[in-house]
Amino acid sequence: MKPFTYERAKTPAEAAAAVARQPGAKFLAGGTNLLDLMKLEIETPRHLVDVQDLKLDRIEPTTDGGLRIGALVTNTALAADTRVRRDYGVLTRAIVAGASGQLRNKATTAGNLLQRTRCPYFYDPNMPCNKRKPGSGCAAIGGYSRQLAVIGSSDQCIATYPGDMAVAMRVLDATVETVKADGTTRAIPIADFHRLPGDKPHLDNNLEAGELITAVTLPRPLGGTHHYEKVRDRASYAFALVSVAAVIQKDGSGRVAFGGVAHKPWRVEAADAVMTQGAAAVTAKAFANARPTEDNAFKIPLATRALAATIAEGKSA
Amino acid sequence: MMSEMEMSRRGVLAGSAAAAALAAARQVEAQPVKAAAPATMPVSLTVNGKRRDLTLDTRTTLLDALREHLKLTGTKKGCDHGQCGACTVIVNGERINSCLSLAVQHQGDEVKTIEGLGTPDKLHPMQAAFVRHDGYQCGYCTPGQICSAVAVLDEIKRGVPSHVQADLSARPQPTNIEMRERMSGNICRCGAYSNIAEAMAEVAGAKG
Numbered sequence: 001m002k003p004f005t006y007e008r009a010k011t012p013a014e015a016a017a018a019v020a021r022q023p024g025a026k027f028l029a030g031g032t033n034l035l036d037l038m039k040l041e042i043e044t045p046r047h048l049v050d051v052q053d054l055k056l057d058r059i060e061p062t063t064d065g066g067l068r069i070g071a072l073v074t075n076t077a078l079a080a081d082t083r084v085r086r087d088y089g090v091l092t093r094a095i096v097a098g099a100s101g102q103l104r105n106k107a108t109t110a111g112n113l114l115q116r117t118r119c120p121y122f123y124d125p126n127m128p129c130n131k132r133k134p135g136s137g138c139a140a141i142g143g144y145s146r147q148l149a150v151i152g153s154s155d156q157c158i159a160t161y162p163g164d165m166a167v168a169m170r171v172l173d174a175t176v177e178t179v180k181a182d183g184t185t186r187a188i189p190i191a192d193f194h195r196l197p198g199d200k201p202h203l204d205n206n207l208e209a210g211e212l213i214t215a216v217t218l219p220r221p222l223g224g225t226h227h228y229e230k231v232r233d234r235a236s237y238a239f240a241l242v243s244v245a246a247v248i249q250k251d252g253s254g255r256v257a258f259g260g261v262a263h264k265p266w267r268v269e270a271a272d273a274v275m276t277q278g279a280a281a282v283t284a285k286a287f288a289n290a291r292p293t294e295d296n297a298f299k300i301p302l303a304t305r306a307l308a309a310t311i312a313e314g315k316s317a
Numbered sequence: 318m319m320s321e322m323e324m325s326r327r328g329v330l331a332g333s334a335a336a337a338a339l340a341a342a343r344q345v346e347a348q349p350v351k352a353a354a355p356a357t358m359p360v361s362l363t364v365n366g367k368r369r370d371l372t373l374d375t376r377t378t379l380l381d382a383l384r385e386h387l388k389l390t391g392t393k394k395g396c397d398h399g400q401c402g403a404c405t406v407i408v409n410g411e412r413i414n415s416c417l418s419l420a421v422q423h424q425g426d427e428v429k430t431i432e433g434l435g436t437p438d439k440l441h442p443m444q445a446a447f448v449r450h451d452g453y454q455c456g457y458c459t460p461g462q463i464c465s466a467v468a469v470l471d472e473i474k475r476g477v478p479s480h481v482q483a484d485l486s487a488r489p490q491p492t493n494i495e496m497r498e499r500m501s502g503n504i505c506r507c508g509a510y511s512n513i514a515e516a517m518a519e520v521a522g523a524k525g
Contacts, residue, residue, distance in 0.1 A: 003355045006375045006421050032417045035378070036398050048375075050422060076411070080477045085485040096480045100502020101469065103399060105411040106418065236480065236501035 002044045009049050012056070012214050013183045018049045020181030020210025027051050027212060029072060030106040032099075033115050042125065042132055056110075056214055059083070065220035068177075071110035071213045075099070075165065078109060088218055089226030090245050094168035094259075097230040100237050110213035113166055113176065113193065116204060117159035117263075118239050119148060130156045131201045138201075141293075147241065150292040150299045152262040157201030158293070161194055161264050162239050168228060170257040170265035171245040175217045181210040187217075194264030201263075224249040225317040227310045230259070231302055242299050244306045248314035252276040256310075258286065258303055279308035362423050364389065365433025373420050380404045382420035383430060391431035391460045395504070402503035405461035405468075406430050412468035414502075431460035434467065443467050446516035454507035462503050466517050469499045473521070491521035 006028075009015030019025040024046035028034060037043035056070035059081050067088070069078060078084060079095040099107065121127045121139040128137035140148055140158050148158045169190050176188045194205050207213075227246045232238040240260035248254035254275045257267035271286035283304040290300055356375045361368060364387060371386055380397075383389045383406070392415060395403030399417040406415045407429040435441030443463050446452070453459040473489050481498040482489055489495055496514040505513070 001376045004375055005356045006358060006419075008424075028419075028422070031419060031422060032399060032414070035417045035419065039397065052422065076472075076477060080475075085478065089485050092478055092485055093480075096478055096482075100399075100402065101472065101499050102402060102405055102412050102414045102465065102502045103417075106413045236498050 001038050002041060004045050004048055006048045006050065008053050009051055010053060012054050012179045012212055015049050015051050015054060016179050016181045016210050016212040022047045025049060029108040029111040032103050032107050033111065037116065040123065040125065062217055067218045069109050069216045071108060071215055073109045075104035075107045075112060087221035088172060090171060090228055090247055091168040093226065093228035094164040094245055097228055098164035109216055112163055113213065115163045118162040119159040120144065122159060131159055134202045145293040145295045148296055149262050150296055151266060151287055151290040152196045153291060154197045154199065156199055157197035159197065159201065159263060160260055164230065164240065164243060164259055167243055167245045167257050167259035167265040169216060170267050171247055171255050172218050176213055177215040177217060178207065178211045178213050180208060197263050222247050224254060225314045227313055229306045229310045231306050242302045242306050244310050246310050248311065256282060256307060261299055261303065279304050279311055282307055358421050360420050360424055362426050362428055364428045365430060375421055377420045378416055379418040379420050379423055380415035383415060389430050389432050393457055393460055402465060403458050403461040405464045405503065407464055407468055412465050431464055434463065442520050446519045450512045450516040452513040452516040453509050458503060458505045462505065462513055465500060465503045470517065470521050472499065491518065493518065
């Protein structure tokens with residue numbers, strides 16, 4: 001690990017200013033992903049601003065009937081919250097489908113949104129990777145791509161966003177609240193938070209340098225039944241090959257987002273619109289412009305089957 | 318013998334990249350760049366009920382602080398990347414991977430390691446149950462398994478939900494399937510899993 005200096009910020013604005021001021025500085029929350037990458041020298045911050053004292057660890061109701069989740073609420077605390085379990089079950093289901101108990105105790109809401117890809121070529125410093133080292137090439141294209149993106153990818157990157165929580169937040173139309181170094185705040189719809197790789201795959205999201213996530217807000221509850229179907233190589237503690245986050249209403253209408261298939265949680269509104277026509281109709285729309293590799297083309301029929309299972313579960317609920 | 322790949326790499330390097338690399342190398346020779354000096358910081362934390370004051374390189378993980386600085390070698394380093402669970406300790410009442418946490422993040426925290434759970438003369442009930450049920454073979458993952466197991470039963474008691482729970486509004490029960498799901502962050506190369514789940518069931522007071 002490269003040497004770094006360390007400080008603890010007292011307020012969100014102070015933390016944002018501290019990161020913006022110092023070249024090579026990064027925020028540190030739970031650290032479960034950042035430290036892993038620092039050990040491999042994929043991340044090499046020269047200064048860490050620890051945000052654990054910012055008191056962003058509460059879940060509070062919003063005035064319009066939703067919930068505001070502080071950036072530092074742990075995965076465990078968020079999944080266990082009685083309001084989340086009752087009104088946003090898809091979120092609890094997604095969180096407990098991810099990582100291990102130990103990791104969920106430390107991983108935070110904001111940190112989880114910023115989790116970096118698990119593409120094996122991103123993790124191997126001996127391989128070219130446009131995300132890790134812009135301009136070096138992409139070893140995943142033409143390499144082992146079974147886990148990687150089938151849609152929204154570019155000629156420079158076929159990495160996926162690996163998380164589960166954000167897929168549920170996408171289906172719930174959550175909003176990411178931030179503060180910038182100059183103290184101004186903004187609210188980013190989750191749909192616009194993560195980026196597609198395009199020709200800048202080193203950028204995972206649309207945050208500016210030094211911009212700090214302070215909370216994620218959920219709109220008022222959608223009702224319906226809540227589902228998170230995750231298909232993976234083992235029954236627990238593995239990243240998704242395909243995951244389906246869905247909220248289904250009594251009349252069969254609903255919304256769905258897919259994980260494990262793209263550089264961001266994948267939701268297509270035109271696909272939501274045909275939910276009553278069944279899984280095949282939905283995935284035909286959701287994956288209309290898919291560009292799978294030979295290794296990962298199986299993900300598209302798998303997404304259809306996972307969604308069919310989800311719809312069947314909704315009917316029997 | 319050069320492999321085909323190495324030869325083609327050399328071919329590529331013969332171009333402008335090689336010239337740039339040589340120029341950079343000469344510059345380094347003329348003006349050696351000093352690596353940044355490691356930063357150190359004071360850290361105070363309570364480990365197994367005892368306050369400990371350390372001065373550590375900021376890069377020191379909680380795991381290395383415990384093992385290398387406090388000589389509490391019960392906690393094990395397996396993968397050092399949060400994948401195996403051998404480093405599991407209980408911090409402020411919750412289990413975490415001590416390898417994925419910097420010691421400086423734990424200023425003022427209460428850390429419990431396997432040494433703080435029980436002693437050879439006075440085993441923690443979970444340690445005794447692991448012995449009775451043969452919950453290990455080589456023993457390397459065992460301290461992490463036991464710390465995790467103790468915390469899992471507490472999580473079930475506190476109603477923390479899990480992936481295998483059918484009804485999210487119901488209280489989780491200490492069933493075999495719950496133990497298996499909740500322990501998935503602890504890998505046992507010897508494959509003592511079924512005995513570990515039995516040891517946990519006994520401590521939880523579950524039947525069968």
